[in-house]
Amino acid sequence: MRRFLALAAFCASCAAAPNLAPEQQAVIDHISAASLRGHLSFIASDLLEGRATPSRGLDLAAEYIAAQFRRAGLEPAVGSDYFQTATLRAGKAKNVIGLLRGSDPVLKDTYIVVSAHYDHLGIRSIGEDRIYNGANDDGSGTVSVIEIASALAALPVHPKRSVLFVAFFGEEPGLLGSQYYAKHPLVPLEKTIAEINLEQVGRTDTTNGPQVGVAYFTGFNYSDLGDILSHEASGAGFRIAAGASAKNEDLFERSDNLPFAEMGIPDGTLYVAADFPDYHRVTDEWQKIDYENMAKLDRALALGLLRLASDEPGPKWNSTVPAARKFMHAPH
Numbered sequence: 001m002r003r004f005l006a007l008a009a010f011c012a013s014c015a016a017a018p019n020l021a022p023e024q025q026a027v028i029d030h031i032s033a034a035s036l037r038g039h040l041s042f043i044a045s046d047l048l049e050g051r052a053t054p055s056r057g058l059d060l061a062a063e064y065i066a067a068q069f070r071r072a073g074l075e076p077a078v079g080s081d082y083f084q085t086a087t088l089r090a091g092k093a094k095n096v097i098g099l100l101r102g103s104d105p106v107l108k109d110t111y112i113v114v115s116a117h118y119d120h121l122g123i124r125s126i127g128e129d130r131i132y133n134g135a136n137d138d139g140s141g142t143v144s145v146i147e148i149a150s151a152l153a154a155l156p157v158h159p160k161r162s163v164l165f166v167a168f169f170g171e172e173p174g175l176l177g178s179q180y181y182a183k184h185p186l187v188p189l190e191k192t193i194a195e196i197n198l199e200q201v202g203r204t205d206t207t208n209g210p211q212v213g214v215a216y217f218t219g220f221n222y223s224d225l226g227d228i229l230s231h232e233a234s235g236a237g238f239r240i241a242a243g244a245s246a247k248n249e250d251l252f253e254r255s256d257n258l259p260f261a262e263m264g265i266p267d268g269t270l271y272v273a274a275d276f277p278d279y280h281r282v283t284d285e286w287q288k289i290d291y292e293n294m295a296k297l298d299r300a301l302a303l304g305l306l307r308l309a310s311d312e313p314g315p316k317w318n319s320t321v322p323a324a325r326k327f328m329h330a331p332h
């Protein structure tokens, strides 16, 4: 009986896992729901006061993200620092940027950017709960960037290309951090072959009902990226798909991927649901996140990044899609 059970368990795991290369298995094993939960319980805590741009809460979040990049072993991307500081009318705010140096002598000078925004709406003036915690929007993307960075950095041999991990300030007031980066890039934009942005990847209780095991990628067919990410995601037992087309096109132009697309870099934003019950409310809290699902999504994306980091050449815009053409002809 004992032997039979052992055999049954073995076969069950065989059926679930396709043939994965050692580095694929390693990143899958590294990414954990518990780790994501730990990070987000701080990033979305009341202590950070809703992470408005600019604010002390935002700066505290920036220090936390930098500490995690340091712990993972990412190189500081701004001299000896992880902070790209912008001066705004109301004060200073920082993009937090870490570099995972590629392992291939040629491809290491080409880059993939993985990003999310870590700011949110701050504090409202009235009510018992006044803090906009922004757990799903976009604490979820932020902690996913941290977790994926630490999984890829832990590989004994880094991916061939270099990967830049970025947490943006100022998305909520209007893509300020991503626009600032596109104007002040830390690695050459013409060597940046793709950008993947993460938004609202934590909530599976969407306004349209439960949504488990699938995420959507904006501009799915604007470039090769949708097919590449979708194909690799299956190795993690997750689905990355195209959303409803009008919504997908709208979101493509409303997220931090836009400034990169405008510079001609194939990209898009990965999200689970654009609409969820606590969107832009003080009730968007870390306890409501589906951490198991978010870990699966992060594993799926990590496999996509492994592929993008080793494929030569990089992804291309799709000239047969009218909406993609204006980005294709953008100055790189």
Ligand SMILES: [Zn+2]
Pocket (backbone or CB within 6 Å): 117, 137, 138, 171, 199, 200
């Ligand atoms: Zn957001």
